[in-house]
Amino acid sequence: MNCCRTSPSHSWVFPTVNLCCFGFFSMMKPSEPFVIPYLAGPDKNISLSTITNEIFPIWTYSYLVLLLPVFILTDYVRYKPVIILQGISFIITWLLLVFGQGLRAMQVLEFFYGMVSATEVAYYAYIYSVVSPEHYQKVSGYCRSITLVAYTAASVLAQLLVSLANVSYFYLNVISLASVCVAFLFSLFLPMPKKSMFFHAKPSKETPPKPPGKDAFLEEPQTDHKPVYQEIFTLSRNQDDGPLSTPKPGNVTLRVFVQWFQDLKGCYSSKHLFYWSLWWAFSTAGFNQVLNYVQILWDYKAPSQSSTIYNGAVEALATFGGALAAFTAGCVKVNWDLLGELALAIFSAADAGSLFLMHYTTNIWVCYAGFLIFKSSYMLLITIAAFQIAVNLSVERYALVFGINTFIALVIQTVITVAVVDNQGLGLPVSIQFLIYGSYFSIIAGIFLMRSIYIICSAKCGKEHCRSTTGQNPSEREDSISNTNTVTTQF
Structure with missing residues (x-):
């Protein structure tokens, strides 16, 4: 740590490598693609209905309850203690998976996994407190990429161990436990930041750097x-x-x-940011719900006790497809102001179609294919949405907006869980749930299709209005065009 302080040009290397190692080993969990066969198999002997209706909902509830307190605490204690807390929560989760028995133990496990999810914010926020702004983009890319690489590698390893070496699901969890223990050790060696974005901002006589362009919510004048x-x-x-x-x-x-309140009010006053955030929150809620219960659907379509399953291979392909879709999104040049919401509608419809396919098919391979389409479509759009939301925001506003969007998504997901999954609500079987999730994405697609038609028609009418002013004198035409642009940019 001392050497990285004495060399400012390389001060970002040590914390970045350390954080990436933590991210890699925390995601290198080969047991995850096979968690449902493990819980439903002879090791735990828990029924699919109990897993669906009584165990998995605890994750959603605990994640929702913990998210806002952890979000505030993360900045206040300067990230590292929360990353260590995440490492401890990982270890407790996998200790319970390996040694715990019975319904209560699995529900406690889900609570600690909710803690893991809530503390994830520290992993992505930490780097902004120890790295200079010119390295933000590079380091963020490293930290996000390493988790995708680790998850893909873990899924491939799991499938090879299960299919070729006939390794039991129990030992996959032992490997995962060892991996998260290594991740915890790396968290201990992270340098302790001296500043944070909000509560411990670094004193400076200079105004901190700001992304090029105006803030998103300053499209409309703000006073005071x-x-x-x-x-x-x-x-x-x-x-x-x-x-x-x-x-x-x-x-x-x-x-x-x-x-915070003033900034959020200002940010969401931008219609462009508001509608992208709205899609982000609703779609993320649906995506998390599908991700939570898709393995249960696979086990329902092809019981793991009597079928050869390829969950690891499918998870690896889906992650790779999502990464490829995310990379493609960065290369495509589109007028997102005009056609962005049409893209949201089209790919949300693709998500809905894939979920309906997964519901109606009796063939596990078709069900796998539906999941690949679903995850790739979502990853493509969430990458675009993240860019559209964050492109003109400072780092502080970026953290705030995405934190609130995540919280709203969790509230929506909790409502869905209570109404559809929990035994206190409808307590529906997993096959019917995916029919509801498909309908949910169909509604999202319909809303944004109507919005996109409105935006395109408004833009077309604006162009026709511009043409109708060609007979005016130059000054009048300039004023008219300016007014038309003002109208069209409100959407």
Whole structure:
């Protein structure tokens, strides 16, 4: 750690390598593609209906309850303690998977896995506190890519061990336990950040760097609004002015919360950001729900106790297909302002179609193919949505907006879980659930199809209005075109 401090040009290398190692081993869990066959098999002997209706919903509820407190705590304690907490939660989860027995043990397991999911924010936010802004894009790419590589490698390894070496699911969980223990060790050696984005902003006499272009919500004029990073750095500068101007910790916390509210209000006042965030939240809720229960559907279509299953190979292909779709999204040049919501409608319809296919088919291979289409379509769109939301936001606003979007997605997912899955609600079997999930994505596709038709028609009418002004004098034509652009950019 000392050597990386003494060399500013390489100060990002050590924490990045350490964090990537943590990310790799925390995702190198070959047991995950086969968790349902393991729970339903002789090791745990839990019925599919119990897993569906009584065990898996606990993850959704605990994730929702923990997300906001952990999000606030993550910045307040400066990331590293929360990453260590995630490592501990991983270990407890897999200890329970290996040694736990009975319904209660599995429900406690799901609570700790909800903790794992809630603390994931620290993994992606940590790097912004120890790396200079010019390395943000590069390091973020490394951290995200390594998790995809690890998950794909784990899925391939799991399939090879099960199909070729006839390794039991129990030993896949033992391997996963060893891997998350190694990840925990790497978390201990992460450098402790001296600053964070909100509560411990680094004092500076200079305004921090800002992405090129205007903030997304500044498309419409805002009055008496100070950006969050400016507010926090103003507080930091005030601390150098003497004891009379030093705000109390409670006041700083309150002002940070007030500034969060003001920034979120400003961000979501942009219609472009609002509708992309709306799709992001609803689709992510549906995607997480499908991901949670798809293995149960596969086991329902082809029982693992009497069939040869290829969950690991399918998960690896789906992850690779999602990564390829995400890469493709970055290379395609499209006028997203005009055609973005049409793309949301088309690919949401593809998601709906794949879910209907998975519901109606009796062939496990067709069911696998439907999942590949579903995950690739979602990964393509979520990459585009993430870029559209974040392109003109500062790092602070990026964290806030995506944190709130994730929370909204979890609220929606919890409503779906309570109504459809939980025994306190309808408690539907998994095959019927996928019919509902397909209908859910159909509604999303229909809403954004109507929005896209409206946007395209408005743009077309705006062009025709521009042509109708060709007989005016130049100054009148310029004013008319300016007014038309103002109207069309509101959508």
